[in-house]
Amino acid sequence: MDNAIVLDGVTKQYSNFKLDKISFSVPRGSIMGFVGENGAGKTTTLKTILNLVHKEAGNIRVFDLDHIKEERKIKEQIGVVFDESYFHDNLTLGHISKIMSKIYSTWEENTFEKYTNQLKLPGDKTIKEFSRGMKMKLSIAAALSHKAKLLILDEATSGLDPIVRDEILDIFLDFIQDEEHTILISSHIISDLEKIADYITFIHEGKIVFSKSKDDLIYNYGIVRCRKEDYDKLDKNHIAGVRRSQFGYEVMVDNKTELERFRKDLIIDSTSIEDIILFKVKGE
Numbered sequence: 001m002d003n004a005i006v007l008d009g010v011t012k013q014y015s016n017f018k019l020d021k022i023s024f025s026v027p028r029g030s031i032m033g034f035v036g037e038n039g040a041g042k043t044t045t046l047k048t049i050l051n052l053v054h055k056e057a058g059n060i061r062v063f064d065l066d067h068i069k070e071e072r073k074i075k076e077q078i079g080v081v082f083d084e085s086y087f088h089d090n091l092t093l094g095h096i097s098k099i100m101s102k103i104y105s106t107w108e109e110n111t112f113e114k115y116t117n118q119l120k121l122p123g124d125k126t127i128k129e130f131s132r133g134m135k136m137k138l139s140i141a142a143a144l145s146h147k148a149k150l151l152i153l154d155e156a157t158s159g160l161d162p163i164v165r166d167e168i169l170d171i172f173l174d175f176i177q178d179e180e181h182t183i184l185i186s187s188h189i190i191s192d193l194e195k196i197a198d199y200i201t202f203i204h205e206g207k208i209v210f211s212k213s214k215d216d217l218i219y220n221y222g223i224v225r226c227r228k229e230d231y232d233k234l235d236k237n238h239i240a241g242v243r244r245s246q247f248g249y250e251v252m253v254d255n256k257t258e259l260e261r262f263r264k265d266l267i268i269d270s271t272s273i274e275d276i277i278l279f280k281v282k283g284e
Contacts, residue, residue: 003064004028004150004182005049010058012048017206019044021058024201024211029179031172033193033214034186035277036203042186043082045203046154049184050080062150076104079143083155085135087142089128093121096142104146115141119167132159140168144175151175153185157192165189169196190274194218202277209280214273221276222256222268225249230266241279252279 005026012019019041026032036042047053049060051071060067062074087096093116101107116123119137127135136159143151151172157165173196175181187193193200194214201211221240224230231242231249241252252275253259256268 002028004062005184006059006061006064007045007049008059010045010048010055010060012044012053012055017041017044019048019055020206022203022206022208023058024208026182026184027199028182029176030198031176031183031185031196032199032201033197034184034201034203035188035190035193035273036186037281040203041206042203043154046152046184046186049152050075050078076106077147077149079146079148079151081136081139081143081151081153081156083136083158085127085130085139087127087135087138089126091127092125093123093138096138100142100146106147108145108147112141112145115144115171118171119164133161133164136160137164137168140171144171149181151181151183151185153183153187155187156185157187157189165192172196190272190277194273200273202280204281217273217276218271220256221252221254221271222259223271223275223279224251224253224259224266224268226251226266240276243279243282252276 003025007025008023009021010019011021017039022045034042044053048055049062049067051068063077065074067074097109097112101109119141121134121138121141130138136156140156157168160168169192172183176183197214199211199213200217202209224234225248227248231251234251234253238253238255239251240254243250252271259266259268
């Protein structure tokens with residue numbers, strides 16, 4: 001499979017945190033949701049891909065190019081949105097368009113104007129008059145306006161109301177329709193990722209717990225509620241997490257379809273991505 005991003009054994013050590021030999025790939029033409037609790041390493045990972053944080057070990061390739069040796073060439077083709085706006089407070093939309101045209105040879109003023117109009121951003125106000133949500137929309141409009149092949153988004157929908165978030169998600173879905181564009185997006189809003197993501201990568205305490213297709217997670221994972229004797233008969237190779245209580249066992253399995261076919265005696269509930277993440281973190 002052709003990948004837009006490949007990380008292999010990437011490590012970064014801080015005094016109280018370690019990005020620990022993380023490896024995953026983002027297929028070209030897809031949206032990958034990147035999830036994890038605060039402090040899990042999401043932002044550090046994204047900044048390492050962009051060479052804003054310098055890794056100590058491992059390899060990163062973007063568009064099959066070394067992310068350091070070919071940094072300038074890569075960044076010309078990337079749109080980036082972090083959870084804060086980095087545009088100066090005294091700028092207007094017109095100023096930003098002129099500045100961006102000097103930075104990106106592929107800057108498209110008409111595209112920027114289209115998105116700022118669509119997102120209802122005022123052209124006669126300076127950035128300091130924008131709300132946090134408006135600043136996020138501005139960053140997204142700018143990221144989409146220079147023919148970027150890859151978007152890297154860190155909590156890009158945070159601070160936006162549900163209606164605007166939905167509109168932004170539709171823009172992201174349109175962006176990847178030609179299968180040449182790719183999005184890597186971190187978010188705490190799991191429902192957003194369930195709507196648009198093709199793949200989910202989960203990072204916990206600096207380590208990758210899983211990186212799987214969304215369909216695999218939604219259709220193959222399930223929760224079995226059973227007694228100990230039923231639990232003992234389950235194939236342990238397919239158990240993704242366990243919770244024990246005075247009422248019995250809750251067991252997360254990754255072969256739901258198979259169990260439904262061959263174990264008619266078991267009750268198997270469907271699960272969500274959020275359920276899977278909680279089981280991975282809090283289950284045994």
